[in-house]
Amino acid sequence: MAVVQPATQTTHMFLNIGPSHPAMHGIVQLIVELDGERVLGADVEIGYLHRAFEKECEVGPYNNAIPYTDRLNYVSPMINNFGYCLAVERLLGIEATERCQYIRVIMSEISRISDHLTCLGASGMELGAFTVFLYMIKAREWLWELIEAAAGARLTVSYGRVGGVKADLPDGFADRTRRVLEDVRGVLLECNTLLTRNRIFVDRMQGTGVISKERALSYGITGPFLRATGVALDVRKATPYFVYDRIPFDVPTGQHGDNYDRYLVRMEEMEQSMRIIEQALAQIPAGPLNVDQAGQVLPADVMVDEAKLGHVAGFKQAQVRLDPTLQGSTRGFHEAINAPERRAVLPAKEDTYGNIEGLMHHFKLIMHGHGIRPPEGEYYSAVEGANGELGFYVISDGSERPYRVRVRPPCFTIMSALPELIVGDMVADIVPTFGSVNMIGGEMDR
Amino acid sequence: MLQTLVERFPQFLLKTSAYRGQDTAVIKREGLLEMAGRLRDDPGLQCDLLMDLTAVDYLKYGRSLGSAPTRSTPSPLPYYMKPKPTTEIWERAVSNETYRFDVVYHLFSSVYHHRIRLHVPVTAADPVVDSLTSLWAGANWFEREVWDLFGIRFTGHPNLRRILMYDEFQGHPLRKDYPVNKRQPLIGPTT
Amino acid sequence: MNAQMSGPPDTTKLNWMTTRLDAALGWARKFSIFQYPFVTACCGMEYMATATSHYDMDRFGAGFPRFSPRQADVLFVVGTISHKMAPVLRRVYDQMTEPKWVVAFGVCTCTGGFYDNYATVMGIDTIMPVDIYIPGCPPRPENVLDGLIKLQEKIATEPGTTPKAWSATGVPEDAVRRPGRPPTEMPTGPSARPPELHAPHRPESHL
Incomplete structure (x- = not known):
């Protein structure tokens, strides 16, 4: 019997997505193998935003690395600042003052909310919900105005300092923050109404991009992505830093590990972050802001x-x-x-430009051959970034420059799992899955 | 934590230390796979997350201008007669036979919330370690990155190619002897 | 009267005609900017902020991003360009049809910024001509809008009816005459135009 030839020849198709593609917010290249609309295999090419962060840090003194840390995760730069400062402070063996730690907590959480707003807004937009994007960016604008009031910049703030922060909170910050949080709550409620039970949204998010708990742990995934699979792992709870152990909050978890659970986890995390901010604003003590290099409290x-x-x-x-x-x-x-007379914290800019002590002090910390010198050693500081555990591994050889600075980028590990997440789904499911990864190029490629 | 390691793997351990509350174990590379596997699966340790995998190039460790020993007496020459070092001149501190690189692993337990750091020294002449891709899927990209930036090879890795830099790039930029601004552009002027 | 009409055309009157037509075209073009946001890095966040309702780029007629280079006429290069990305950027630029303008958004695209290292391109004007530079790390939205208005002024004054002069290499001579550092080496490597595209492409030839 003759073999019946199929009428049409079918082959697998290779589709190249990116590096510059509307659904890729961030630059990354996906090469997917398709059978019809079903994804059979995928290859991810990253590195398009490699800016040599780790090499640049080795060039200058410790304080010079802080502007570079801003640009790692540029949606929540404060968390990067504080993570790096924490590592250097631990190397020096000093601890920031209590007020400073509260400020760091407040600022980290504001950054976390703005990061989640951007992530959810952008992935909503890619699924056709443009309104949500506009609403969430509007809320993010309010938060950035708060950040600007304290740090003087909207995005690349360089607010963290080794041993302190750049400036104290401005007058009336607490009341202003409370008002903004009320407004943000209103926006989140609107977005909740628009998305959470929206048939189109739920159909596209539920059951796509599924990853199991075991696979997520094997990939080294942390943060909201891991919590959506049901593991309640949060650095703020597991190994508390700053004053997170004094502030009660919940760690939301999902069950299915799909895009929809990640969306829910992020929405709930924003609520928890606001809870943290409100409690921290109520608890924050008055007192000195910065410490000196030996760890003593030194009023300016x-x-x-x-x-x-x-x-x-x-x-x-x-x-x-x-x-x-x-x-x-x-x-x-x-x-x-x-x-x-050695302080680790850079003097305020008013002092640097305004009086000779401040200027000399600034010179002593910035000029070549001077600056802070942690003793020989290494430290890995872990903070909870918006995407997961953000680690800074700093090695000191006793000189004024860090010998090596390594960032543990949270979305790097999530992106390495992306082929596994999208294989088996349809082409259209790549978009929500990629959106929920919340890839930040600066952090992943450094 | 360290005590447990010393009891169980005395044959692999070169050194253990605890600094600022963080435990570090320097181990021989022959024992890496076995030790990492035990660390992951042992019910008392359960380091099930490979948090970070990176490398350090110790070529210039302790030899930068700033870390040079300070002079107690001033030089007899006035400042304008002394040649001022504009660039740092290095003699090779580490030979190809000594241990130049350390591959550094950070493990974390999602159950007990403890961390352990493993250092695996390798030489520049033979920069090879065993791949951990059989234990953790996340090791795949981390090891590609270490190969890309440091040129350390991982035996048993399924797909060891560049990840952050492009294929045409020559050399490994995070090595300490790679100049920070040596560019190798694909298009455009080369300076 | 008839003798005048049959004689050679009065060049001054014709110039007046084309100048007015240029002005009309420029006016129309400057308020219908179809932009291609080539977003790579941090500046993208400020681009988002500028494009959405708070600062609202749409007020200036630039509210419609086109993600196909063939449909766009202004290329917004937003964020650091690494050497790995440079051929892609050049390719996108080459695929855009004339008339086209390039905006360098943020200091990394203007000069390379503080990323003076092995990985980054020190200013995109080393690989393509740039019309407007918007400095800032990242520029504030007000600054972006200012740059956009300057671009509109530039678009309005550019001749729209004069056919572009094309050199033998397929690169518009006009590109090299634009302000900014002229590209020293035109396309080489992976971004070089395929030979079939070397014939001059005249979008207005059917008129």
């Missing part, structure tokens, strides 16, 4: 007075040669001049 006015009185040990003994180039004399003298 005392420091200025001491310098004005000339209480600088070792001055008399040292032979000082004047140097018109402001490079200072040989480094041996700096050790003696600098020894008792």
